[in-house]
Amino acid sequence: MGSQKRIRTVVIGAGWGGSHARVISELSDQFELLGICSRRIERGRSVAEAIGLPGITVTSDWHELVDMPGVDLTVIASPDAHHHEMTCQAIQTGSHVFCDKPLAMSVEHAAEMLRLADARGVCHATGFTWRFAPIFASLADEIDAGRVGWIRGIDAHFTIRPPLPGKEWQFDPRLRIGGVIGNLGVHVIDLALWLLGRANGEVSPTLSGWQVWCEADLVGREGGPVPVVNDIAWIQMRSPEFGSLGRLDAPEQRQRAHIRVFVSQNDTYRAPDPVGLTVHGERRTYEAVANPLDPMAQSLSWVEQTSHPRSSIKPLRYPGGLPHPPSAERPSGGLLYPTLVHLYRDHIGPRIAGRVRFSDGDGEMPTFSSGLRAQYVLESALASARTGGWVNVGDQVDLETS
Ligand SMILES: NC(=O)c1ccc[n+]([C@@H]2O[C@H](COP(=O)([O-])OP(=O)(O)OC[C@H]3O[C@@H](n4cnc5c(N)ncnc54)[C@H](OP(=O)(O)O)[C@@H]3O)[C@@H](O)[C@H]2O)c1
Missing domain, CATH: 3.40.50.720 (NAD(P)-binding Rossmann-like Domain)
Incomplete structure (x- = not known):
């Protein structure tokens, strides 16, 4: 500068x-x-x-x-x-x-x-900023290089421990919406929609025409309209007209996709790889896995056909530099620390300094538009968890009268 x-x-x-x-x-x-x-x-x-x-x-x-x-x-x-x-x-x-x-x-x-x-x-x-984690930055590169093709399905999970002492507010509905969905689900939902947008074409912030289904461990709040999602949730999303008949190679079919997400902060759902995302593309299926507490153990691999041996992407791209092992100075995992470096050094800094034009849809940078899109899913998931059925995104929101 x-x-x-x-x-x-x-x-x-x-x-x-x-x-x-x-x-x-x-x-x-x-x-x-x-x-x-x-x-x-x-x-x-x-x-x-x-x-x-x-x-x-x-x-x-x-x-x-x-x-x-x-x-x-x-x-x-x-x-x-x-x-x-x-x-x-x-x-x-x-x-x-x-x-x-x-x-x-x-x-x-x-x-x-x-x-x-x-x-x-x-x-x-x-x-x-999970977008900037090496496995996901590298997966985005694979998509941009045309090696994935259009994406039909994404399967993902994010499972960690219950909140640490002092962070119990995470399950207080007056301070957080949607418990574990608000904490972890929105990260995975953003990743899935961001990757999908790169492969199949931009996904709008209002998710017009999408539907959401959710099953969550709900704990009712006395007298309150909003149920508390305690610590486990399954969320599914489908794009407009997913599942309708049509030729698989027709251009409009390429927009159709299905996303499944499992999130948990329940102690009994232990995972060796707490963060995982599988992308089923037209050409290859990619599997990205990471453990924030073991940042060097993350991996991105792909298969071309069922039962074929896996190949790994090596080296991964590290947009914010190499991760450190978690330490007192860098809590919350060395994996996420470089993602903040990349956000401030390469996105926020240059935009505020006027060296990069700032506009929505800048590709990599997560903006309030990305936040709004995840919020639509979060709210629709809660509506679905209450009713037990698929919910049209936006149906329960009336922005004009609010
Ligand atoms: N993007 C990510 O990967 C990521 C990772 C972790 C957290 N987060 C997000 O960051 C936010 C904070 O989470 P956290 O884990 O940092 O929680 P935390 O450890 O409880 O920290 C929250 C901070 O806010 C302060 N605070 C609370 N109420 C306040 C008020 N009324 N006025 C001013 N300050 C207030 C707290 O003060 P005290 O110190 O006195 O309690 C504390 O310093 C959440 O939205 C969470 O989703 C994001």
Whole structure:
């Protein structure tokens, strides 16, 4: 970035937000970290000290950061229920915004965040950085090179442990929508729709014509309209007219696809490869597997025919650099840390600096549009879990009257 102005950044949230703060502080030729917020101020202080910036503003009142003069970028990594208000206020001040996933507690709020950001012309990003994990970045390359062909089906899972002590809010419906679907499901859904879009043609943010089915471990909330998804969910999605008769080689058939996702934060669903995604393409089937706690063990392999031997893609592409083993400095797995580096260094930084035009559908970068799309699935999945049937995406949402 040389002599260019550094991007003045504040971070709300000192959990995963602590990893954002660390990456931003390490990219000091592009970014200047001004402050961090956590409700318990000592948590923010210990992040500031750990990243070697004890002099930055540390506060328990997020308004103090959002109202700080001259902030270029606001990073929001607080519980989901705060995303909408924090994002809207930051955008009103003219700040660019990164807001983590799930974007909001409802489609209405996610759509408003996108509308507001576009109207104000600010750069917006969300936390679907699994796209930059080496297995998925490399799978996207395979698609772009035409080795997968159009995709007919995607089968995926994401299974981890129950929330760590202090993170129980993840299953509190006042703070998070959809429990494990909001936590893990949206990552996998974004990956599947992003890969599908590259192979079969862009998938719209409103998923018009798609249907969703979900079976979830629901726990009712006394008097509340929204059931809590406790810790396990199966989600299926099908594109418009999936399953209708037609020639398989007809162009319109290539848009038809089916996605199945299993997510769990239940201790009894242990998996050697917690993240897995199988893509069934016209030419090959690819299997991507990863373990965030064993970042070097990830693999991407493919088969051309059933029962043929597998071939591996080696070396994988590492957009954010090589992963580190997880450590106290880089919690949440060394696998995800470089994905943040790539997001800030190669996407957010250049866009805010004006060196790359910012627009939706920029291919790789997860934006509020991506967040809104996942939110549609999340809401439809909850509607399906309640009714037990397939739900037309968007049927339960009325953006005009909300
Ligand atoms: N993209 C990814 O891969 C990824 C990974 C992990 C998390 N996330 C997302 O990041 C967000 C935070 O999750 P987390 O795991 O970091 O949770 P966490 O460890 O509980 O951290 C949440 C942070 O927000 C702060 N906070 C809570 N309420 C607040 C309020 N009213 N005002 C200001 N700060 C407040 C908390 O303060 P205290 O420190 O005082 O509790 C804490 O610092 C979630 O949306 C989650 O989905 C994304």
